[in-house]
Amino acid sequence: MKYKLTLSFDGSAFSGWQVQNNAPTVQAELTRCVRIILGDTATVTGSSRTDSGVHALGFVCHIESEKSLPESSLLSALNHNLDTHIAVLDCVKAPDSFHARYSAVSKEYHYIIHNSEIHDPFLNSRVWHYPYPLDAVKMNESAAELLGEHRFTSFMAAGSKIVDTTRCVYKSEVIRDGKSLVFSVCANGFLYNMVRIMTGTLVDVCRGRLDVGVADIIKAEDRAAAGVTAPASGLYLYRVNY
Amino acid sequence: MKYKLTLSFDGSAFSGWQVQNNAPTVQAELTRCVRIILGDTATVTGSSRTDSGVHALGFVCHIESEKSLPESSLLSALNHNLDTHIAVLDCVKAPDSFHARYSAVSKEYHYIIHNSEIHDPFLNSRVWHYPYPLDAVKMNESAAELLGEHRFTSFMAAGSKIVDTTRCVYKSEVIRDGKSLVFSVCANGFLYNMVRIMTGTLVDVCRGRLDVGVADIIKAEDRAAAGVTAPASGLYLYRVNY
Numbered sequence: 001m002k003y004k005l006t007l008s009f010d011g012s013a014f015s016g017w018q019v020q021n022n023a024p025t026v027q028a029e030l031t032r033c034v035r036i037i038l039g040d041t042a043t044v045t046g047s048s049r050t051d052s053g054v055h056a057l058g059f060v061c062h063i064e065s066e067k068s069l070p071e072s073s074l075l076s077a078l079n080h081n082l083d084t085h086i087a088v089l090d091c092v093k094a095p096d097s098f099h100a101r102y103s104a105v106s107k108e109y110h111y112i113i114h115n116s117e118i119h120d121p122f123l124n125s126r127v128w129h130y131p132y133p134l135d136a137v138k139m140n141e142s143a144a145e146l147l148g149e150h151r152f153t154s155f156m157a158a159g160s161k162i163v164d165t166t167r168c169v170y171k172s173e174v175i176r177d178g179k180s181l182v183f184s185v186c187a188n189g190f191l192y193n194m195v196r197i198m199t200g201t202l203v204d205v206c207r208g209r210l211d212v213g214v215a216d217i218i219k220a221e222d223r224a225a226a227g228v229t230a231p232a233s234g235l236y237l238y239r240v241n242y
Numbered sequence: 243m244k245y246k247l248t249l250s251f252d253g254s255a256f257s258g259w260q261v262q263n264n265a266p267t268v269q270a271e272l273t274r275c276v277r278i279i280l281g282d283t284a285t286v287t288g289s290s291r292t293d294s295g296v297h298a299l300g301f302v303c304h305i306e307s308e309k310s311l312p313e314s315s316l317l318s319a320l321n322h323n324l325d326t327h328i329a330v331l332d333c334v335k336a337p338d339s340f341h342a343r344y345s346a347v348s349k350e351y352h353y354i355i356h357n358s359e360i361h362d363p364f365l366n367s368r369v370w371h372y373p374y375p376l377d378a379v380k381m382n383e384s385a386a387e388l389l390g391e392h393r394f395t396s397f398m399a400a401g402s403k404i405v406d407t408t409r410c411v412y413k414s415e416v417i418r419d420g421k422s423l424v425f426s427v428c429a430n431g432f433l434y435n436m437v438r439i440m441t442g443t444l445v446d447v448c449r450g451r452l453d454v455g456v457a458d459i460i461k462a463e464d465r466a467a468a469g470v471t472a473p474a475s476g477l478y479l480y481r482v483n484y
Contacts, residue, residue, distance in 0.1 A: 008362070008363050008364075010363040010364055010366065079360055084363060084366050085366060087360050118331060119321065119326055121251050121252040121326060121327045121329050122250075122368070124252065124327060126364070
């Protein structure tokens with residue numbers, strides 16, 4: 001039996017999604033609970049790795065198991081057993097052909113900057129606290145330059161071994177919501193640290209800390225041309241589209 | 243020199259406001275920073291004790307010190323040094339006659355219930371997660387019965403040694419904001435655990451778990467007549483009025 005799960009998790013409690021030795025991960029915790037409920041041979045496969053400290057509002061994974069349970073019972077049983085830093089928001093049976101990673105056609109991330117002189121104690125590990133003024137309109141204009149198909153080499157962590165850096169960005173916008181700036185970006189795939197480097201670059205361009213604009217940074221195909229890597233704490237996997 | 247400070251803090255990181263041996267408290271952390279900036283004889287006095295795990299959006303305290311600094315410099319220096327679970331929102335010089343505790347005329351608390359079948363990983367230690375349906379309109383009607391001057395003995399933790407339990411409640415209302423129920427209560431003073439017992443009682447009355455209504459529970463002047471003590475995690479000191 002195959003199930004598709006949608007999860008929310010507070011990434012500050014985990015060393016990312018993927019199982020590791022000697023570090024708490026979302027996959028390890030979920031697998032532990034799935035096996036209590038569906039037996040020792042059940043497996044959990046995620047739509048993507050996420051870095052340590054990165055959050056999710058709509059992470060998708062699939063379960064494969066010999067045992068089967070009604071969807072609502074599995075959802076309740078998982079939420080009853082899971083560490084409260086994870087919640088299963090949805091659980092549906094999926095066809096054999098479904099694969100959380102390979103069936104995904106696009107993903108949307110949100111990056112939240114808390115743009116206020118004074119930090120907010122309730123947003124520790126939840127945002128990037130940026131105390132200097134940022135112009136959301138200007139950042140939104142720069143964000144639009146990321147749209148479309150490009151080689152995003154400049155926005156990939158140095159040392160990454162991916163050869164084909166071409167990705168297609170379907171949505172890229174910055175809006176202000178009170179003291180929060182939210183950068184929403186949807187693409188058919190993401191390179192390592194891509195959203196965090198995009199965010200840092202939008203901030204650096206907005207603050208006049210880079211000599212060129214986003215379009216030129218894309219053209220440079222060089223990580224050194226882009227801005228800082230924004231911290232993991234502000235990044236949320238918002239949705240996976242199938 | 244006297245300063246009036248307004249603070250926000252995430253109470254889940256502290257064993258309450260008041261200095262204790264061998265436990266992190268807000269007063270201890272603030273005193274540590276105040277003394278770095280204003281010298282070893284500076285003292286910090288709070289408007290109230292808060293319990294372990296209780297949060298604040300507008301806690302007030304005063305500083306007394308021999309040294310003096312411009313208000314904005316003191317605010318910045320404190321925020322720069324403090325544990326990020328605390329933020330100083332406001333800092334103003336205060337007259338000698340001002341006392342954070344004795345000058346207060348009323349306080350307002352908010353209690354947040356996350357009323358949803360599925361818990362929210364981002365609200366761990368920030369709310370009371372209550373998975374069964376609650377009727378905010380009905381709770382608001384019950385909350386109105388708390389208004390006015392009463393002996394609130396039924397709403398005081400058993401074993402408390404306070405003799406005069408008369409308090410005057412100026413505001414008492416419940417509103418729904420999406421999946422959140424917010425109980426706002428303002429009074430000229432609060433007994434030990436008063437807001438948490440009020441909250442638990444409103445929930446228990448709403449759920450039909452008590453035989454009588456709030457007015458009768460007040461009349462009983464007996465802790466046993468009231469409902470459960472809601473957890474500390476949902477309680478926020480919202481404002482202190484002078």
